[in-house]
Amino acid sequence: MSIKEPHNAGRSDSRILYGAGMSWSLILPWLGLLVVGFAYPVFKLLSGSFFDDGFTLVHYQRAVTEPLYTAVLLRTLRIALIVTVCALLVGYPIAYAISKLVRPWSMVVAACVLIPFWTSILVRSYAWIVLLQRKGLINTLLIDLGVTSEPLRLLYTEFAVILAMTHVLLPFLILPVYGALKTIPADLPMAAYNLGATPIKVFWKVVFPLSLPGVFAGCLITFILALGFYITPALVGGPNSLMMATLIGQQTTQVLNWPFAGALATILLITTVVLAVMFRTLLAKNRGFSSGI
């Protein structure tokens, strides 16, 4: 998924064909929908968290002091971090492989990345339930290999949440890393080889540092998405792996404590927006790098 700004933003050149009146009427339906279906409801949810017979911060106080809720906040951060690291450890080598392989092998690997990307999140959650249950494929395999004699309890644990979330988010890491690896001019590693560097040295001293913008961008988007994940943790996780999004959902539909749900949503939203701004800055740097060479 690439986020590009129109190249002509703010420039007055031959690309500008429509005057202000025409432009506004073309974009008005979208701006209207953004305000009515997005900005207003989100604003209402967030502003509701500050009021309870007058202005108050009691809901925020509750979110960051009650042990039950701080545990959820910390767990969400921890799981998102672990998922990001796992996705990087598995995803980087895959992205590297796609950038190194020649057709048709690169296409095969890319297809293996894109097929799960295009598979419904519900289908994948269901598949992990099938694989991780007591008599599932993974337990059968572990018993056959002699790792364990009794089937392990894998489903409805934090392990299941981390595994399933890493699986869902891997493509979001692989695609930017692959993008960064592809922009590295082939002569740079070549020059290093000619100067007598070993393959490992070439990778760590030349290729890896040059791919860092893609790594940061991929990690950030993975982390952002992991923070707000709802469906997968709700299905494969248990009460001991409750995450932020599930808590917000519970507070809204079961507990009916909307101001508190709003406070949790505000915390999640602000964290996300701060990270997203960092993401954009990194992306801008990334672009500068690729055009600067």
Added chain:
Amino acid sequence: MRTSIAAKILFASFIALALFLMVLPTLIVFPMSVGTSNYLEFPPKGFTLDWFVAYFGDEEWMGATWFSLKVACATTLAATAIGTMASIALVRGRLPGKSLIYALTLSPMIIPHIVIAVALYLFFAPLRLTGNFYGFLIAHTLLAVPFVVLTVSAALQRFDPMLELAAQSCGANSIQTFYHVMLPGIVPGVAAGAVFAFLTSFDEATVAFFISGLEGKTITRKMFEDIDFNLTPIIAAVSTVIVGASLLLMTAVHFLQNRQRG
């Protein structure tokens, strides 16, 4: 030299294992959907099409499927029209604060869906828009337009504005220029955007979970309920249908985008 060959083999097996684990969850739903066993079992035994028959014969599943299809089709039309218009304004128009509008346009992709879901639920509930076709149309169009803007504005940037200028100086008005010059040039981008819009709506689970009602319920909400409460192999049959359809659609997009580039 030997160590480097060993390292290569090790690296290749790691990649192979990782890729296998990546596609495994998608692939197992196919055998699961034709197994005869009533409960979860892998590898499944026997062969039956009973679960597909059960899916296509079940009123509630069919109701949810049709509801999802209706919402997705309407969303595709609305999002493609709104998104294409917005893209033209953003790429070819004179607007102040374009980069701010662009950031706002993409924000529904970045803001956690749980926040949008809860906000829309609280907004829709008093208006009786939960479980309602129009409620879903608003929510899903909002989520789909960013994808349309991404693909259509990319197509517009590759399309030579001189052609539009030529048409206009030959006396064509804006609408004629759009239909006869610009649209034929960007149609693969618009079509790709339309497919993304359809999939965004049909696949969307988080917002649909919150704004569904007892009557108006999407297939994703129905699947969530069934996975959570009674895991029957019908889910595998439904999954097979969905995976087959979305792989087909995405392959179509892939060719559309290649055609645009070529």
